[in-house]
Amino acid sequence: MYLRGSMKINDKGNLEVGGIEAGDLARQFGTPLYVLDEAGLRENCRDFRDAFASYGDTLVIYASKTLSCLSVYRIIEEEGLGLDIVSGGELYTALKAGFNMEKVYFHGNNKSRDEMVLAVKSGLGRIVVDNLYELDLLEEVCAELNKTQSIMLRITPGVEAHTHEFIKTGQLDSKFGFTLSNGQAMAAIKAALEKKHLHVKGLHCHIGSQIFEMSSYSNTAEIMMNVLAEVKERFHIEFEELNVGGGFGIFYAAGDDPKDPRAWAQAVMDTVKEKARELNLRQPKIIVEPGRAVSGPAGLTLYTVGSIKEIPGIRKYVAVDGGMTDNLRPALYNAKYTAVLADNAVREKTEIVSIAGKCCESGDMLIWDIVLPVLESGDLIAVFATGAYNYSMASNYNKLPRPAMVLVNEGAADVIIERETYDDLIRNEILLERLASK
Numbered sequence: 001m002y003l004r005g006s007m008k009i010n011d012k013g014n015l016e017v018g019g020i021e022a023g024d025l026a027r028q029f030g031t032p033l034y035v036l037d038e039a040g041l042r043e044n045c046r047d048f049r050d051a052f053a054s055y056g057d058t059l060v061i062y063a064s065k066t067l068s069c070l071s072v073y074r075i076i077e078e079e080g081l082g083l084d085i086v087s088g089g090e091l092y093t094a095l096k097a098g099f100n101m102e103k104v105y106f107h108g109n110n111k112s113r114d115e116m117v118l119a120v121k122s123g124l125g126r127i128v129v130d131n132l133y134e135l136d137l138l139e140e141v142c143a144e145l146n147k148t149q150s151i152m153l154r155i156t157p158g159v160e161a162h163t164h165e166f167i168k169t170g171q172l173d174s175k176f177g178f179t180l181s182n183g184q185a186m187a188a189i190k191a192a193l194e195k196k197h198l199h200v201k202g203l204h205c206h207i208g209s210q211i212f213e214m215s216s217y218s219n220t221a222e223i224m225m226n227v228l229a230e231v232k233e234r235f236h237i238e239f240e241e242l243n244v245g246g247g248f249g250i251f252y253a254a255g256d257d258p259k260d261p262r263a264w265a266q267a268v269m270d271t272v273k274e275k276a277r278e279l280n281l282r283q284p285k286i287i288v289e290p291g292r293a294v295s296g297p298a299g300l301t302l303y304t305v306g307s308i309k310e311i312p313g314i315r316k317y318v319a320v321d322g323g324m325t326d327n328l329r330p331a332l333y334n335a336k337y338t339a340v341l342a343d344n345a346v347r348e349k350t351e352i353v354s355i356a357g358k359c360c361e362s363g364d365m366l367i368w369d370i371v372l373p374v375l376e377s378g379d380l381i382a383v384f385a386t387g388a389y390n391y392s393m394a395s396n397y398n399k400l401p402r403p404a405m406v407l408v409n410e411g412a413a414d415v416i417i418e419r420e421t422y423d424d425l426i427r428n429e430i431l432l433e434r435l436a437s438k
Contacts, residue, residue: 005040323357
């Protein structure tokens with residue numbers, strides 16, 4: 001369910017995280033407030049790491065795009081995970097955090113020259129090449145820098161994951177990767193093997209996000225092992241690594257049915273082992289990307305209730321002091337969330353309400369039609385599973401400052417991302433003298 005890691009309802013009936021009541025966090029740091037449970041985050045890392053480690057040479061890598069900040073990167077490295085980045089900004093953050101560059105994998109479908117230069121100079125482990133434009137550009141950059149770069153090639157395997165249309169990535173009609181079925185993938189592999197400054201370590205694929213069907217992963221692993229066999233036959237080389245992606249589903253609301261990480265590991269690794277034996281292949285190092293499943297369940301967001309509007313016979317709107325600027329996913333994907341009254345979670349739930357944000361948009365709704373206790377202005381609401389994509393997608397729409405984030409653990413709470421101020425909102429703006437003088 002929604003209570004993970006150190007999250008619990010204590011003896012007083014209040015929500016508690018890391019040994020601290022949600023109400024105390026709200027009073028100390030204000031709301032809206034992102035709360036990250038360190039114990040839960042580390043537990044999630046270990047669950048995935050250990051599930052795959054039992055099968056031998058494997059690596060779990062954390063998706064920076066879910067939650068990218070210095071302190072989180074340090075925790076991820078301490079727990080033995082690699083790092084998946086998709087931009088120069090995420091790479092810069094990893095460098096500033098002192099992350100081991102050998103365990104950094106650079107994804108993305110349109111890396112710029114500047115990003116590639118920074119990546120090659122940093123000595124990161126792998127650049128995942130998405131298209132021929134990137135392949136040629138990276139070869140050019142490496143030649144100029146007199147460097148050799150290890151790469152992987154992203155393959156579109158043609159697997160249709162059962163998830164939201166906007167977060168499918170493995171189907172044929174995708175902006176990502178070299179398509180397998182039309183011969184593009186094999187042509188790209190041939191071209192990459194001919195590059196003087198690039199060392200092809202293996203292949204990568206990714207079929208989507210928020211996936212619950214383990215058969216999708218076993219099917220993908222089977223397809224990719226067949227690709228490795230074809231590579232061996234055509235080019236007389238066995239790649240060392242295979243990244244089968246991830247997108248492991250988590251619980252957001254009723255209907256979500258997340259599996260144990262061990263079920264994922266079994267689905268992938270049993271298939272890889274069987275296909276390696278069947279195809280007479282050396283078993284490659286398997287890399288996986290859980291995605292939101294590492295940071296998502298470890299986070300929650302605290303909001304204070306403001307205005308309440310009831311339209312008799314239609315709906316009761318409860319407005320909070322945040323919204324789509326700190327959680328874009330409901331507006332973007334129609335994503336569902338679960339919430340509780342944080343300062344009295346055991347109060348009887350007696351009415352259906354809809355939790356609205358404060359932005360000047362009718363679509364700024366966090367949760368439609370949720371059963372909660374009778375709420376009053378000033379009450380504290382906690383929305384769960386907001387550790388992934390919420391801060392990452394946050395914006396300053398309506399000139400709203402982005403919330404702070406605190407890391408809680410064993411009775412201590414520390415700010416790891418400061419709350420923005422109004423001065424922060426205009427820091428990069430320039431009022432021209434000729435306009436200011438009027």
